[in-house]
Amino acid sequence: MLSFELSDDQRMIYETVRKFALNEMRPIYRECDEGGKIPPEFISKAWELFLIPNNVPEAYGGVGEPRSAVTGAILAEELAYGDFSLAVCMLCPASVVYPLIEFGTEDQKQKYLPLFCEESFKPASAAFMEPRIDFDLPSMQTKAAAEGGSYVINGEKCLVPLAADAEVILVYAQTDASADAKGVQAFLVDKGTAGMEISEREKNMGLKALDTRKVIFKDCRVPKESRLGGEAGCNVSKLLNYSFVGLAAMAVGVSKAAFEYARDYAKERVAFGEPIASRQAIAFMLAEMAIEVDATRLLTWEAAWRLDKGLESDREAYLAKQYAAEKVLMITDRAVQVLGGHGYIREHPVELWLRNGRGFATFDGLVTI
Amino acid sequence: MIDFEISENIANMKNMVHMLAENMMRPAARKYDEEEHQKPLDFINMMWEDSKRRNRARFEASTKPKQEGKPEKPAENSVMFANVIEELSWGDCGLYLCIPGGLGVAAVEAVGTSDQKERFLRRFTEGEPKWGAMAITEANAGSDTAAITATAARDGDHWVLNGEKIFVTSGKAAVQDSEGFVVVWATLDRSAGRAGIKSFIVEHGTPGMTVTKLEKKLGIRASDTCTIVFEDCRIPLDNILGSSEVQKKDSTSGFKGVMATFDATRPMVAASAIGIGRAAIDFVKEEFEKQGVQIRYGISPYRMTAVERDVQQMEANLQAARLLTWRACWMMDRRMRNNLEASMAKAKAGLAITLVTQKAVELMGPLGYSRELLLEKWMRDGKINDLFEGTGQINMLIIARRILEYTREQLK
Numbered sequence A: 001m002l003s004f005e006l007s008d009d010q011r012m013i014y015e016t017v018r019k020f021a022l023n024e025m026r027p028i029y030r031e032c033d034e035g036g037k038i039p040p041e042f043i044s045k046a047w048e049l050f051l052i053p054n055n056v057p058e059a060y061g062g063v064g065e066p067r068s069a070v071t072g073a074i075l076a077e078e079l080a081y082g083d084f085s086l087a088v089c090m091l092c093p094a095s096v097v098y099p100l101i102e103f104g105t106e107d108q109k110q111k112y113l114p115l116f117c118e119e120s121f122k123p124a125s126a127a128f129m130e131p132r133i134d135f136d137l138p139s140m141q142t143k144a145a146a147e148g149g150s151y152v153i154n155g156e157k158c159l160v161p162l163a164a165d166a167e168v169i170l171v172y173a174q175t176d177a178s179a180d181a182k183g184v185q186a187f188l189v190d191k192g193t194a195g196m197e198i199s200e201r202e203k204n205m206g207l208k209a210l211d212t213r214k215v216i217f218k219d220c221r222v223p224k225e226s227r228l229g230g231e232a233g234c235n236v237s238k239l240l241n242y243s244f245v246g247l248a249a250m251a252v253g254v255s256k257a258a259f260e261y262a263r264d265y266a267k268e269r270v271a272f273g274e275p276i277a278s279r280q281a282i283a284f285m286l287a288e289m290a291i292e293v294d295a296t297r298l299l300t301w302e303a304a305w306r307l308d309k310g311l312e313s314d315r316e317a318y319l320a321k322q323y324a325a326e327k328v329l330m331i332t333d334r335a336v337q338v339l340g341g342h343g344y345i346r347e348h349p350v351e352l353w354l355r356n357g358r359g360f361a362t363f364d365g366l367v368t369i
Numbered sequence B: 001m002i003d004f005e006i007s008e009n010i011a012n013m014k015n016m017v018h019m020l021a022e023n024m025m026r027p028a029a030r031k032y033d034e035e036e037h038q039k040p041l042d043f044i045n046m047m048w049e050d051s052k053r054r055n056r057a058r059f060e061a062s063t064k065p066k067q068e069g070k071p072e073k074p075a076e077n078s079v080m081f082a083n084v085i086e087e088l089s090w091g092d093c094g095l096y097l098c099i100p101g102g103l104g105v106a107a108v109e110a111v112g113t114s115d116q117k118e119r120f121l122r123r124f125t126e127g128e129p130k131w132g133a134m135a136i137t138e139a140n141a142g143s144d145t146a147a148i149t150a151t152a153a154r155d156g157d158h159w160v161l162n163g164e165k166i167f168v169t170s171g172k173a174a175v176q177d178s179e180g181f182v183v184v185w186a187t188l189d190r191s192a193g194r195a196g197i198k199s200f201i202v203e204h205g206t207p208g209m210t211v212t213k214l215e216k217k218l219g220i221r222a223s224d225t226c227t228i229v230f231e232d233c234r235i236p237l238d239n240i241l242g243s244s245e246v247q248k249k250d251s252t253s254g255f256k257g258v259m260a261t262f263d264a265t266r267p268m269v270a271a272s273a274i275g276i277g278r279a280a281i282d283f284v285k286e287e288f289e290k291q292g293v294q295i296r297y298g299i300s301p302y303r304m305t306a307v308e309r310d311v312q313q314m315e316a317n318l319q320a321a322r323l324l325t326w327r328a329c330w331m332m333d334r335r336m337r338n339n340l341e342a343s344m345a346k347a348k349a350g351l352a353i354t355l356v357t358q359k360a361v362e363l364m365g366p367l368g369y370s371r372e373l374l375l376e377k378w379m380r381d382g383k384i385n386d387l388f389e390g391t392g393q394i395n396m397l398i399i400a401r402r403i404l405e406y407t408r409e410q411l412k
């Protein structure tokens, strides 16, 4: 039956994560963005929330809570409300862990999952996007060719977070030259595998605190056991749907941050003798921002709910992400506008949110929930 | 627990209404658009038979004292209504607005005393079709409802009403064509501002009340919209809704009470908009399928056509509006304060429907512009939802005041 209420568990997670966002992320995010670094102390504190091991089955050292996309969306929103770069960093190992839980063979699960249930954070990542203007899943150009007992990977990936330190990177590649999206599979490539070259750190408009790399594969040979799900493979569209929902939820978090800041500022800032919020031109911008934060969240939750229910969700997840990408840009841009020239100055956070918000239209497969 | 599945009860109802919309409304839609001011009697009579039965159950429930202690099933009336209205408006919004009943009935239901319910609502359970209209708007007071100048004055056992109301939906049906009534907003004391404004129920056929004009409109032409003039129109004292006391100037609690009905009806206007929007999207997608035009999801904009992008935007906007609407209804069913959420739903739906129906006309090329199809009609019909029961701007104003915690003096 229709309900817009969080469950008790979800409320608890929401509150924990929100507190973390306000107390641990907000005080440092500007410094992280300026310095292009995330302090290790932050990473260990974040790991103590145990967000990822929480969903790993007990047999592999986790807590065994079933994974829920709705819960994931709720927590991803709050983390991104704290800070988007830090949030992506925290959730990065999930890009390997969740696909493993969903599709991994027994051997793969035993090999990797326990690594991500330990006391300390282990970086891991996914390599999905390719540095092309017309990149999308059906036109994936990184190839994985079966050769005897192995796969040989060739191609170029970009925006791979934490690639330099990742214990393992889940690499998405086309296995069948004649197929489109259906031929794309994922491969677990361990750190230091020959033929996998991690390039210099990328310089991006936003996400500046996060170390992202281009990763180049030149005849990178991996055993055929490293194909996610073994011979059965995995359903990449489904994995992508989770990522769409995760990104949409994070866009809501960034939007909410920008909306709240602009709203509070507009009540304080006086021009022509009155707070600027008492003028409709400003107030209506804020009202539209408020509507779209909620609208985007509901679309995101609905897509997440469909995933949890096992319903067809290709269309819903994609639309939620597209809509969120459009609205986060509108909202962060308006936030800068509400602050006027002050919004352009790096003493206020809104310019940072605009830079981060701009990325959502581009990001595919960057995070998962 | 977050859940987007409507109950089986609602789903069944939705299916039933959908069939009716398809078989009874769609075939009549064009006729009553072209023949403005004709009454779709067959449709009205059919709906009346059905609503009488439902009204009986509702009437009994609303007048019987509540039984204590019985564990109540979570209410879902608003969500149910929103779904029914979406289907009916998918059929045809003009015809939907002709259905007996109306906003006046909702007002009596919401704030009437049990005696008033008996006097004014029982009639909706029996006899011929009837309407209860709501007359707030005046020539010089639309959005600014507090500026109304129609007056009510006490004279012995009566209130005497004077003034002119315009744009009354189903006004003619309520006071001239049926044994209905109209709920009229009038002021007891202009100097008291909002606090002086009260609503009064005027029976059909009351001397001094005349329908003077039927409007010709852009759309929803099946629905009558009229001017009603009140000239020394005398009504019994107990035809006032709510208390007759005029609170002191700053107090607006009485006015707020009347305005609160909008928290219930705005999501329904949004639901109606969504029904029209869905009609347009359904049509466009069916036509595409016939013509072999595919809408692909999850591909790069470089491979996407402008048409695919448009359709995706239409779908996402419509669904966003629907979810906001469902949320407002869900809160209403739980008796949570939903004034912010109701306005969000209405504002979003008004914009979404405008985008969706206008795009749909464009996407069908010359076909879209032709009166052979209903697309151009949906665009004309749809626009009303961004106008009545609070224009888009008025809803934005309400939202802005709520999020800023501003009074109407702080944000005009």
Ligand SMILES: Cc1cc2nc3c(=O)[nH]c(=O)nc-3n(C[C@H](O)[C@H](O)[C@H](O)COP(=O)(O)OP(=O)(O)OC[C@H]3O[C@@H](n4cnc5c(N)ncnc54)[C@H](O)[C@@H]3O)c2cc1C
Binding pocket: A280, B103, B134, B135, B136, B137, B141, B142, B143, B144, B166, B167, B168, B169, B170, B217, B220, B225, B384, B387, B388, B389, B390, B391, B392, B393, B394, B397, B412
């Ligand atoms: C078909 C139809 C049916 C109707 N049915 C009924 C009915 O049954 N009963 C009834 O009482 N009324 C009814 N109405 C009236 C309807 O509710 C009003 O038309 C509506 O509220 C707008 O008022 P107005 O037309 O006077 O526009 P105005 O109030 O003059 O507004 C004109 C424009 O100014 C904007 N505006 C006004 N004030 C502000 C502000 N403070 N800030 C920003 N923008 C502002 C409005 O959004 C609008 O864009 C109906 C109208 C129509 C067209």
